[in-house]
Amino acid sequence: MSDVEFSYRELSETxxxxxxxxxxxxxxxxxxxxxxxxxxxxxxxxRLEQAAPWLEAAGKQVRDRFGHRARISTCLLVDDHxxxxxxxxxxxxxxxxxxxxxxxxxxxxxxxxxxxxAGCAVACDRPRPGFRDRHPxxxxxxxxxxxxxxxxxxxxxxxxxxxxWLANGQRSPDxxxxxxxxxxxxxxxxxxxxxxxxxxxxxxxxxxxxxxxGTAGGAATxxxxxxxxxxxxxxxxxxxxxxxxxxxxxxxxGLLRDAGEAVAVPxxxxxxxxxxxxxxxxxxxxxxxxxxxxxxxxxALSLLASxxxxxxxxxxxxxxxxxxxxxxxxxxxxxxxxEPVPFPLPxxxxxxxxxxxxxxxxxxxxxxxxT
Amino acid sequence: MSAPTHSRAAAATxxxxxxxxVVLGEVRTCLLQNRDPLATPATVALMRLTPGAPxxxxxxxxxxxxxxxxxxxxxxxxxLARRGRSRAVGTVLSHAITTSGRVLQGSAQVTLTAVxxxxxxxxxxxxxxxxTAEIMGWPHPADVADGFLDAAVPAxxxxxxxxxxxxxxxxxxxxxxxxxxxxxxxxRTSVVRWAAILDPGHDDAAVMHLTKxxxxxxxxxxxxxxxxxxxxxxxxxxxxxxxxWLLNTMQEAVLDRAERDLxxxxxxxxxxxxxxxxxxxxxxxxxxxxxSPQMKTFWTALEDQxxxxxxxxxxxxxxxxxxxxxxxxxxxx
Numbered sequence: 001m002s003d004v005e006f007s008y009r010e011l012s013e014t015x016x017x018x019x020x021x022x023x024x025x026x027x028x029x030x031x032x033x034x035x036x037x038x039x040x041x042x043x044x045x046x047r048l049e050q051a052a053p054w055l056e057a058a059g060k061q062v063r064d065r066f067g068h069r070a071r072i073s074t075c076l077l078v079d080d081h082x083x084x085x086x087x088x089x090x091x092x093x094x095x096x097x098x099x100x101x102x103x104x105x106x107x108x109x110x111x112x113x114x115x116x117x118a119g120c121a122v123a124c125d126r127p128r129p130g131f132r133d134r135h136p137x138x139x140x141x142x143x144x145x146x147x148x149x150x151x152x153x154x155x156x157x158x159x160x161x162x163x164x165w166l167a168n169g170q171r172s173p174d175x176x177x178x179x180x181x182x183x184x185x186x187x188x189x190x191x192x193x194x195x196x197x198x199x200x201x202x203x204x205x206x207x208x209x210x211x212x213x214g215t216a217g218g219a220a221t222x223x224x225x226x227x228x229x230x231x232x233x234x235x236x237x238x239x240x241x242x243x244x245x246x247x248x249x250x251x252x253x254g255l256l257r258d259a260g261e262a263v264a265v266p267x268x269x270x271x272x273x274x275x276x277x278x279x280x281x282x283x284x285x286x287x288x289x290x291x292x293x294x295x296x297x298x299x300a301l302s303l304l305a306s307x308x309x310x311x312x313x314x315x316x317x318x319x320x321x322x323x324x325x326x327x328x329x330x331x332x333x334x335x336x337x338x339e340p341v342p343f344p345l346p347x348x349x350x351x352x353x354x355x356x357x358x359x360x361x362x363x364x365x366x367x368x369x370x371t
Numbered sequence: 372m373s374a375p376t377h378s379r380a381a382a383a384t385x386x387x388x389x390x391x392x393v394v395l396g397e398v399r400t401c402l403l404q405n406r407d408p409l410a411t412p413a414t415v416a417l418m419r420l421t422p423g424a425p426x427x428x429x430x431x432x433x434x435x436x437x438x439x440x441x442x443x444x445x446x447x448x449x450x451l452a453r454r455g456r457s458r459a460v461g462t463v464l465s466h467a468i469t470t471s472g473r474v475l476q477g478s479a480q481v482t483l484t485a486v487x488x489x490x491x492x493x494x495x496x497x498x499x500x501x502x503t504a505e506i507m508g509w510p511h512p513a514d515v516a517d518g519f520l521d522a523a524v525p526a527x528x529x530x531x532x533x534x535x536x537x538x539x540x541x542x543x544x545x546x547x548x549x550x551x552x553x554x555x556x557x558x559r560t561s562v563v564r565w566a567a568i569l570d571p572g573h574d575d576a577a578v579m580h581l582t583k584x585x586x587x588x589x590x591x592x593x594x595x596x597x598x599x600x601x602x603x604x605x606x607x608x609x610x611x612x613x614x615x616w617l618l619n620t621m622q623e624a625v626l627d628r629a630e631r632d633l634x635x636x637x638x639x640x641x642x643x644x645x646x647x648x649x650x651x652x653x654x655x656x657x658x659x660x661x662x663s664p665q666m667k668t669f670w671t672a673l674e675d676q677x678x679x680x681x682x683x684x685x686x687x688x689x690x691x692x693x694x695x696x697x698x699x700x701x702x703x704x
Contacts, residue, residue: 008431008661015425140423146462146501148494149444154529155463155479155536159443168494192493258423320495323442323462325425348495 017327018262020254022335023071025062026297027055028252029111031077031304034090034279037099044076044100048107050358051303055109058301066341071293073112075252076100080279081117081244093282094275101288112292113266119284120247121239123264128281135258138239141247142204144322148191164237167201168317169193202314205237242314246322249315249353251284254296254332255324266295298336298345299352306357319350391570393515394601396480397533398609399541400616401560402473405550408651409472411436417547418467420540433657434471440464441540442501445481446491448530451510452517459483459531461497461504467540470613473651477540478609479533482601485509516566520591534562555647558620561588563612569598579669581611590615603665610659611673617655618679621648621686629693638697645694653687656680 029051036043055074062070078096080087091099097114104111123135147159150170169190190197250256256263264284269275276282285295304312329347336345346352403409409417411428414436418426424439446460465479486505497505506515519531541560545552577596584591592611594604625648629641658680660667674680 010429010431013427013429015427017425136422140421143421143423146442146444146494146498149446149460149462151446151491152529153445154447155443155445155532157535158539191491192496257425259419260425320493321498323498323501326501347499350495 016260017325017331018257018260019331020262020265020296021294022254022332023073023293023295023297024066024299025058025070025072026252026295026300027058027072027074028300028302028304029055029074029076031079031308033079033084033087034096035084035086035088037091037096038089045103045106047305048103048109048111052107052109054303054356054358065343066339069340071297073293073295073297074109075113075115075285075295076111077115077117077248078279079117079241081121081239082241090279092275092277093279094277097275097286097288110289110292112287112289113295114282114286114288115248116279116282116284117241117244117248118280119264119282120244120251123251123258123284125263125265126267126283127269127276129283135261135263137247137251137256137258137263138205138237138243140256140258141250141318141322142237142239142243144324145204145318146321146323148321151189164203164205164207165201166204166318166321167199168320169197169199171199171201200313200317202242202317203240204243204318205239207237240314241311243318245311245315246318249300249302249319250322250324250349252296252300253298253349253352255328255349257325257328298332298343299354301354301356303356303358305360307360309357312355316350316353319353320348322349324349390485391512391568392598393483393512394480394567394569394604395483395516395519395531395533396478396565396567396605396608397537398476398478398563398565398612399534399537399560400474400476400563400612401541402554402556402558402620403469403475403550404545404552404554405472406553406555409469411472413549414469414472417544417549418469420467420543432661433655436469436472438467438540438544440466440501443536444494444497445504445531447532449483449506449510449515450518450521450530451514452521453514454510456530457510457515458507459504460491460507462501463504463533463536464502465536465540467544468609469544471651471655474613474616474655475541475544476609476612477537477544478605479537479540480605481531481533483515512568512570516568516593519566520564520593533564555651556620556624556644558616558624559588561590561612561616561619563590563592563608563615565592565594565604565608567594567596567601567604569596569601571598573597577665579672581673588616588619600665603663606659606662607666607669610670614656614658614679614683617652618683618686621652621683621690625652626686626689626693629690633693633696638693638700642694642697645690645697648690649687649694653690656683 030047032044032047059072062072100111100114121138123137124133126133145166147166148169169188172188173186188197188199190199251264266285266287267283268287302312333345336343411434414434415426415428418436418438420438420441426436426438428434428436441464443463443465445463447458449457449459451457461481463479463481465477468476468478480502482503483506484503486507487509489507573596577594577600580593582591592608594600625644629638629645632638632641658670660670
């Protein structure tokens with residue numbers, strides 16, 4: 001009898017995983033509202049002007065490290081998820097894109113991609129998406145969140161993920177229920193802390209019917225969710241900007257998949273192709289420049305007005321509590337090591353994101369009080 | 372969100388770099404609450420427990436569709452054999468498995484590693500290795516394994532409760548509106564509770580002890596081997612659980628009841644169940660000896676001592692026999 005070797009396997013046993021092209025660095029040059037494009041371009045132009053020197057510095061740093069062929073892409077995020085009353089003044093996307101191109105020219109760089117917040121809630125890869133083109137990204141990321149185990153959690157009860165809140169520790173005990181003899185207050189507990197805690201409780205979503213109330217508790221970091229109708233999700237949840245910001249960062253880092261498929265792949269309008277009149281009909285990511293570096297990147301830098309600090313802190317808490325696909329994480333780490341200039345990537349996604357908060361000249365200008 | 376076997380093996384090998392790890396698990400097996408067996412696309416949809424999660428499936432030798440891992444945080448006591456209790460913090464993984472769109476299993480497991488640290492760490496520390504929990508202090512691995520398998524004490528309580536976690540996976544699937552929630556057969560959920568001591572320096576042959584508890588439908592499996600054995604072991608436990616459930620269901624839920632009513636001439640009520648057993652349960656008997664030489668060795672040893680396949684064959688013959696008897700009688704009438 002001769003020795004033989006035989007193996008049998010079915011490809012569907014290990015689900016397919018789509019790869020995405022990766023740049024070295026993705027720079028978010030700002031976060032604006034659609035109506036900011038209406039005001040003869042000033043807010044957007046000022047934002048880009050303000051970002052320009054930092055963009056140059058970041059570019060230099062990356063090229064010093066990875067050489068002149070380092071890939072850097074830029075993007076601008078439009079917050080069309082929580083429309084305000086002035087949203088009606090917003091110009092149509094085609095006009096906004098033109099204005100953006102001029103403003104970027106004036107600032108001395110190109111904005112490669114235009115992204116929409118609502119496109120982070122439900123992603124689509126093409127304009128005027130049909131039902132089948134949509135990927136419920138916010139639902140997907142929400143399902144990746146692993147809330148911290150309460151002390152004593154032994155698995156008997158389901159995790160309390162259904163409340164729509166996520167904390168970075170254990171909340172203060174609720175003593176309203178103790179009728180006659182209220183126990184003394186005890187503080188929330190943040191594990192693995194330094195001497196003092198920074199306890200944060202993040203609202204991830206509200207349910208559509210009670211989105212009137214806003215955020216009551218004092219510990220809420222997210223006050224951005226507007227009661228006006230925003231992006232609906234399949235689960236009937238109104239997702240908060242905190243959660244969508246986490247989705248946004250994960251998307252930029254190329255870490256999200258829908259059943260193994262890449263999502264929110266940038267779309268480029270052909271020269272004669274009409275751009276939709278509605279922001280909601282745009283793809284999640286629109287490619288604006290002809291031949292940019294990939295939208296997703298090993299590392300991400302966000303240049304933001306300081307008023308967006310809370311949403312970014314909250315998104316960081318979310319990122320600290322998501323469990324990503326091991327295969328996606330290891331594939332990207334291996335690709336970083338296989339680059340012409342190899343480099344190790346921080347294992348946690350949060351370690352791949354840098355922030356720069358810039359002053360908020362537009363919203364908080366000092367007004368001399370009348371005397 | 373990754374393929375189960377991959378991440379589980381990684382959790383155990385990564386965790387047990389130098390020290391011994393203890394893996395605790397529980398597999399519950401029951402009938403999928405649907406009148407007909409589900410086809411492949413429906414089963415894949417059913418096993419997508421969370422949006423966007425990948426689902427793993429193979430068609431041969433029997434259709435086996437596995438959900439992505441669900442994850443659950445714990446910070447609780449561990450019962451130790453012989454010397455009190457300990458505390459573990461981390462996460463437990465669980466997944467659902469359907470076989471031939473007919474049998475449903477919920478499987479939960481956690482890899483325990485000892486750390487010297489006396490304080491709980493930030494949560495991201497535990498999320499770095501999903502499916503791993505750190506034991507505070509340095510209990511003896513055998514005490515952890517034996518404490519978990521101690522049949523004298525019920526699983527629920529303040530200590531680690533894999534029963535509820537594996538049960539919740541099953542409940543989540545059974546509650547799916549895609550199912551019609553009818554039960555072709557009233558069959559007991561069976562449980563296999565297992566513990567493995569995985570020592571990188573374990574040079575001897577792997578040791579497996581399988582015990583049938585006095586409680587109905589409950590088995591304990593204790594394993595001692597190397598971290599690399601885990602991938603084989605958790606599959607062995609799931610396969611054993613399915614076969615044990617099949618055998619037990621065939622005997623208790625089909626044969627015993629039919630035989631009892633045969634004497635009372637009430638066999639007619641069992642005709643559906645006998646047919647169900649022959650058409651839908653019998654084809655599920657498919658020992659996983661093809662998976663690895665080690666799996667085959669253990670399965671052969673199991674067969675040697677218990678004659679599982681022989682008993683199942685005999686049950687099958689008897690079921691067919693009863694059905695035919697009924698057929699004859701009804702024709703005579």
